[in-house]
Amino acid sequence: MKWQIEHFDEVDSTNDTVRGRAEGAVVVARRQTAGRGQRGNRWCSAEGENLTVSVALEPVFLGVAQQFLLSEAVALAVVDVLTEYGIEAAVKWPNDIYVGDRKVAGILIENDIRGSVLGRSVVGIGLNINQLDFPVELPNPVSMRVATGVEYNLDDVLTTLLGALGVRYESLADGCFSDREYADRLYRGGIRARYALPDGTQFDGTIRDVLDTGELIIEMPGGEMRHFLFKEVEFVM
Numbered sequence: 001m002k003w004q005i006e007h008f009d010e011v012d013s014t015n016d017t018v019r020g021r022a023e024g025a026v027v028v029a030r031r032q033t034a035g036r037g038q039r040g041n042r043w044c045s046a047e048g049e050n051l052t053v054s055v056a057l058e059p060v061f062l063g064v065a066q067q068f069l070l071s072e073a074v075a076l077a078v079v080d081v082l083t084e085y086g087i088e089a090a091v092k093w094p095n096d097i098y099v100g101d102r103k104v105a106g107i108l109i110e111n112d113i114r115g116s117v118l119g120r121s122v123v124g125i126g127l128n129i130n131q132l133d134f135p136v137e138l139p140n141p142v143s144m145r146v147a148t149g150v151e152y153n154l155d156d157v158l159t160t161l162l163g164a165l166g167v168r169y170e171s172l173a174d175g176c177f178s179d180r181e182y183a184d185r186l187y188r189g190g191i192r193a194r195y196a197l198p199d200g201t202q203f204d205g206t207i208r209d210v211l212d213t214g215e216l217i218i219e220m221p222g223g224e225m226r227h228f229l230f231k232e233v234e235f236v237m
């Protein structure tokens with residue numbers, strides 16, 4: 001993938017700035033005034049300390065039913081970056097990136113459907129790199145620097161990230177992407193832990209797998225394998 005990188009001091013949201021640009025466009029901002037997270041949340045990131053970056057893709061080779069594969073590939077690319085810097089990371093389903101029990105990166109993918117395939121996708125990544133202090137209202141943030149004590153060069157991390165993203169995206173395009181790797185990298189995968197249902201009921205279960213549709217399979221206390229869609233189950237932290 002040939003990336004066309006544009007740097008901005010300030011944008012509303014890099015996802016909005018990159019939307020409409022050609023495949024391979026990359027927008028990086030020192031500051032977002034309206035950075036967006038999943039579920040309508042805001043994404044807060046200290047100016048110039050982290051990466052807030054979005055890329056434009058045209059994954060027309062993916063059918064609508066396969067869109068979760070893009071999410072998997074992007075999550076694994078972020079894990080690849082952390083691995084390259086010697087940091088062990090996991091994917092908290094569906095696509096938060098965790099170091100230990102804390103969130104180091106978030107991903108917001110916005111897809112435009114064209115007929116039966118994905119026409120365009122905007123992939124936004126917020127990766128906490130050098131930030132040391134976080135607002136108290138954030139539940140469990142961490143940065144690469146907090147994890148290792150090392151201060152990183154943002155341009156180097158960006159280069160590593162775009163390299164990893166290119167490799168994972170091309171493996172998707174070539175049809176040789178392995179979704180097993182995503183399942184193997186899951187935070188709490190195979191470990192009994194506590195979850196909550198939307199009505200507040202809690203239960204202890206074990207993550208066993210993820211389907212191509214993105215459904216999470218949890219082994220319930222009685223041994224039943226139950227499938228959950230996004231928002232149908234929450235991790236109790």
Ligand code: BTN
Nearest residue numbers: 013035036037038106107124126
């Ligand atoms: C989440 O975990 O809630 C997803 C966070 C995604 C944040 C990134 S930062 C770059 C891009 N621009 C945005 O407005 N959001 C994404």
